[in-house]
Amino acid sequence: MNSDKIRKVLFVINPVSGSNQEIDLKSVISETCPRHGLRPQFFETTGDHDQEKIKEAIAGADPYAVVAVGGDGTVNLVAGLIINSAIKLGIIPTGSANGMAFELNIPGRIDESVAIIGADVSKRIDLLRINKKHLAIHLSDLGMNARIIKRFDQEKIRGLYGYARQFFKELKSPSHFRCTIACDGQKRRHKYKVVMIAMLNTHFFGTGAVVNPTGKINDGRFEIVVIKPYPWYYIFHMMVAFFTGHIHRLRHVRTLSCQQAIIEMVSPQDLQVDGEPIGLVNRVKLEVLPLPLTSYTIARKITSS
Numbered sequence: 001m002n003s004d005k006i007r008k009v010l011f012v013i014n015p016v017s018g019s020n021q022e023i024d025l026k027s028v029i030s031e032t033c034p035r036h037g038l039r040p041q042f043f044e045t046t047g048d049h050d051q052e053k054i055k056e057a058i059a060g061a062d063p064y065a066v067v068a069v070g071g072d073g074t075v076n077l078v079a080g081l082i083i084n085s086a087i088k089l090g091i092i093p094t095g096s097a098n099g100m101a102f103e104l105n106i107p108g109r110i111d112e113s114v115a116i117i118g119a120d121v122s123k124r125i126d127l128l129r130i131n132k133k134h135l136a137i138h139l140s141d142l143g144m145n146a147r148i149i150k151r152f153d154q155e156k157i158r159g160l161y162g163y164a165r166q167f168f169k170e171l172k173s174p175s176h177f178r179c180t181i182a183c184d185g186q187k188r189r190h191k192y193k194v195v196m197i198a199m200l201n202t203h204f205f206g207t208g209a210v211v212n213p214t215g216k217i218n219d220g221r222f223e224i225v226v227i228k229p230y231p232w233y234y235i236f237h238m239m240v241a242f243f244t245g246h247i248h249r250l251r252h253v254r255t256l257s258c259q260q261a262i263i264e265m266v267s268p269q270d271l272q273v274d275g276e277p278i279g280l281v282n283r284v285k286l287e288v289l290p291l292p293l294t295s296y297t298i299a300r301k302i303t304s305s
């Protein structure tokens with residue numbers, strides 16, 4: 001490989017993410033990179049002031065790409081540091097929740113995800129800003145899923161098993177809340193009674209369920225998916241619709257497409273952003289950030305009808 005084509009890549013590794021803590025990630029990545037014309041450098045997160053430290057590492061490394069090696073929390077952290085720059089975002093999905101990797105069709109095998117960075121196929125994507133301070137790359141929500149994520153975080157049982165445990169606990173005692181939603185400065189606020197509200201620019205939950213089949217990641221808009229209370233016997237129907245890309249057609253689901261929106265809750269509700277619990281909020285202000293990030297991806301066809 002011609003040395004002037006070798007690209008510097010900074011890998012930001014979350015050593016505690018998911019259940020892959022046994023693998024020597026640095027060795028595997030170091031062995032794989034030269035085959036794809038990449039020169040790796042590494043940064044390990046500690047959970048303490050990572051943002052500032054990664055910022056310094058990026059300034060020192062001057063990389064072509066920064067790769068988040070972890071779950072959606074690590075992807076969000078890295079994305080926030082390279083938006084509005086020429087640096088590209090890569091992902092090696094090793095988290096409990098890898099929704100953004102699923103969205104971008106990035107495989108779980110390290111050699112395959114490194115090969116995508118080597119192939120240098122990328123696209124620009126929109127992001128969301130929530131309440132002026134939280135950057136959201138994958139999926140944020142209010143209500144049921146945010147409560148599940150809060151308890152998952154508190155119980156510290158990581159991996160899919162930990163999430164499934166909390167999901168079934170929540171199903172035993174579902175609750176709803178009332179809110180109003182105003183899109184794109186409309187004076188008229190729509191009133192809803194809901195179980196949860198997803199706010200996203202992407203298509204999939206980390207499990208692969210299609211929550212937003214009609215959305216586009218680069219159209220300058222985002223979607224608010226309102227899930228209204230449904231009878232218990234409807235759950236199977238909902239699950240099938242989630243996995244076949246038809247959730248938007250159910251009468252208990254409403255999808256709004258906007259550039260900005262305000263959601264106001266009658267009682268405070270849990271908010272989560274890209275898998276990180278934020279806490280209780282009364283009001284959520286959403287705005288799209290058009291195309292501030294370039295991300296590696298493999299094209300995928302999403303079917304909706």
Ligand SMILES: Nc1ncnc2c1ncn2[C@@H]1O[C@H](COP(=O)(O)OP(=O)(O)OP(=O)(O)O)[C@@H](O)[C@H]1O
Nearest residue numbers: 014017018045046047070071072073074095096097
């Ligand atoms: N070395 C570390 N020790 C403890 N926590 C860390 C460390 N590095 C990062 N973290 C925390 O990990 C979280 C992000 O995890 P990430 O989403 O990448 O993986 P995950 O396995 O999906 O995580 P989780 O299971 O907590 O959702 C952040 O809350 C961050 O503060």
